[in-house]
Amino acid sequence: MRESMEFDVVVVGAGPAGLSTACRLMQQAQQAEREISICVVEKGSEVGAHIFSGAVLEPRALNELFPDWQERGAPLNTPVTGDEIYLFQSAEKAKKIPNSFVPKTMHNHGNYVISLGNLCRWLAEQAETMGVEIFPGFAAAEILYNDDGSVKGIATGDMGIGRDGSQKGSYMPGMELHAKYTVFSEGCRGHLGKELIAKFDLDKDSDTQHYGIGIKELWDIDPAKHHPGLVVHGAGWPLEKDTNGGSFLYHGENNQVVVGLVIDLSYSNPYLSPYDEFQRMKHHPVFKNTLEGGKRISYGARAIAKGGFNALPKMTFPGGLIIGCDAGTLNFAKIKGTHTAMKSGMLAAEAIFDVLTEDHQGGLELENFTKAFKESWIYDELYRTRNFGPAMHKLGTFWGGAFNYVDQNWFKGKMPFTLRDHKPDYAQLKEAASCNEIQYPKPDGEISFDKNSSVFLSNTNHEEDQPCHLTLKSEVVPIDTNFSIFGGPEARFCPAGVYEFVTEPEESLPRLQINAQNCLHCKTCDIKDPTQNITWVVPEGAGGPNYPNM
């Protein structure tokens, strides 16, 4: 029998959305001189350990949440000083796009180059000062329901379970956290969020969600090449015409830059390897000239939900809300999700606080949230950019880009029709036999690196002796279908080398080896597996990457 604890509000995930919820709730409680109890659980070993983003921050939501963020020492130290956009034509050639031809959403004046991990660490400090209980190292493993079907809370995972499922000496059963309202803010493709969307059919009126995988590295570079606040975006090479994506290079503080690549998970060639695309991308002169002579200090990857307005599910259900990237509030036209995630969290907090004052049982469906959401700037912003992603999908980078220029700059996103895109990303893969194998260049150890040494820099770790958290619905599908028909794409789309097809001598077919310890919690496998055979569940709390300054 698990023990339980009662709170007014339980928040799952200490990211920008969840922490904004917690902060906004406490602010209102303080203002009303009321006591409320808020608990935030976070699967990472500390707040920020699993936070992974570009990031260029649009401070709109932060200005609303903490107008005095500057005095409070928020880590927004590098205002954007310049925007550059390139169209990469080949491994050597690039065309710089004149500013007037760039969709307005891509302009970054007034924004900041930040580490989202550090912003979350700061938000957590603010929340804790106000009395929020934050528990890093505790993963929400299970949703609890009341008899009437409303959400009752969550249960944290058991600790100290062996690989074979037996209890070890350190065994500690999970804990039930009951709440009047539970807020799910696990980030993109949260495994509880996925369950909620299915159970409450939250996406019945929305389009299929679409995803991308973002891979980035943090580099120390030659101070002579460092331009604090410079934001560089690119499209085109190394991606083929039928593959969407974009590259970025942000100059932050301390002579550091982040360099990264986002690839749409709607790609069709199973031989494509996002990791290797990113490694070879860095050899383009636009990136190489900056990175050369520098030193790579961190690496990571994370899926992003980029379906935007059309794919946004209903965000409420009896007893709680799903917010931020867990729902999919990212604005892909701006390639930014922090300000919208934060805003969704603040709106959630306001909706919850409203009913907390009247209703002491909890468990209601927060229709006031839906109304407030529709009236907020986040709705307006997402609506205006609803065609951006589908245009890229349907029309490709060039014509899609042209459409977006017209749509965003001439019609301010209010073109009188909506492009729709229904095919889920996992169904886009073609059979391997019909595709060309891609030969990626070997990493040179200066600019590009092998997967293992990259994963090493993410400081990821999982307790060795625990059940595998990458679960398979069928043991035979990985070889019978994934390998035999699709050429084993999981070995390539996983940016951490978790999936390996190993062939024993005298065997004609390989077996799938899962190196769960390498996992970066990016969720790409859960999204892109063509057979949807892989289900990502939370490992023992505190497992996963330990990103500093990411």
Add this chain to the structure above:
Amino acid sequence: MKILVMVKRVTDPNVTVRVNADNSAVDLNNVKMAINPFCEIAIEEAVRLKEAGIASEVIALSIGASQSQEQLRTALAVGADRAILIEADSTLEPIAVAKLASKVIEEEQPGLVILGKQSIDTDNSQTGQMLASIMGWSQGTFASKVDIEGDKLNITREVDTGLQSLSLKLPAVVTCDLRLNEPRFASLPNIMKAKRKPLEIKAAEEYGIDLTPRINMLKVEEPSARQSGEILSSVSELVEKLKTEKGVI
């Protein structure tokens, strides 16, 4: 009998550190910090001694930065009764830490002090031995088993050749090796309760001890990468080289 446990805040063992650009130190900017793994074992042992009815109170002591309060709260969450932080801004050397700890011992009069065998940042393995020396107490380092009988402490130590058993007169200082126990996880209710347990903060300067560093850190470098050697053509050539050139077999 009171037990004093010493706790150190260090970089998380899962994090690989790097040397900073000017070769003056290891870069700890936003690096995840945690309780030293050997200190976790020390707390667990003290808490088990209390659960066994041998200890009356477990006091956790940390000497270092203000943020070490987090690690003390962890110690309180797994069963320490109260905590003391001696706050010091500068990085203190083991000799200074041991001297400060000796002052706490004079005030608290514990019958046993338990520490980790070393911290995973500086890898010194000094503080426990120095503390025993300053107190004139017996010491049992690298413990893999501890038994208390009356005023004697029977200890099994992990030594290079195997296991050594000693009998120590109490009071004593014990430092823990990896196999002494398997630390428990802190539960959520205990983490919340720990926030309300007493944590006393004192300033290192209050004790009138000379804390000036004795050791100057002149430079910190990354270890040089290994050079690749030669590719040999046969096993016999390999055996020959290992025997004659390297003398390792």
Add this chain to the structure above:
Amino acid sequence: MSILILAEHDNISLKEITLTAVTAASQIGGDIDLLVAGENCHAVAEMAAKVSGVNRVRVADHACYKGLLAENITALIKSLSNDYSHIMAPATTGGKNILPRVAAALDVSHFSEIINVESADTFKRTIYAGNAIATVQSDDPIKVITVRGTAFELSETNGSATIEMLTEVHDLGLSSFVSENVAVSERPELTSAGIVISGGRGMQNGENFSMLEKVADKLGAAVGASRAAVDAGFVPNDMQVGQTGKIVAPDLYIAVGISGAIQHLAGMKDSKVIVAINKDPDAPIHQVADYGLVADLFDAVPELEQSL
């Protein structure tokens, strides 16, 4: 300058690692004395007298020094300390137990496990599990130092030092030696073995590790494994060498069928000599190996065993 080195021994013979501390001391310069403290340890003193570069062997032979009790040995060393500028010991569990206590008794700082002598007051040592190397200096009147054995050569043994018996007994009565169980395992512990032979995914299954065990038996080596081999379920996790397993630094490390992922290298890169047996010439392990053998391990390992 004059240096006192605490000898490592078992009352029967002098442990070879003492010779590495003598080498480190000779790099500092000055007269070198060896202190042999134990019970019925005369044979050790005879061996110590033959160590090249040693001036004098000082012998404290009494029951209270059995098991190198830190309290009594510290009192003994402190009584001799006026004669020395440096007090050293090999960084064994014995040296690491005693010398910090000595340093505190003398109210000086202590250098743990140095890996290089820069000058008489400046040394190098590793911090953060070998991820960084610190150069450290102290003005303390007496330097108290332990020396990492694998970082220094053995000194020669063709000397003839004088032997001096110390008669004053320092028995504080704080602790007593009960027993010592020398590890009876047929093979040495991974972390303390002089030779380690490890297998990786290339071993293909757990049974094939018996090939490595045969080689290990001939060499007196410990058997380890890479994480990939552990993950594949070939062998238990306590055999894992690497970032998340055991960190080893033997004189000889033989990597068999191991690709050489950085996580594995983190656990063995400080080995003195590294041998890689891997049929893939591009395997990263070859980049760190002193000797690489590009061969099928199922041919090479039995052949290696036969030729030992």
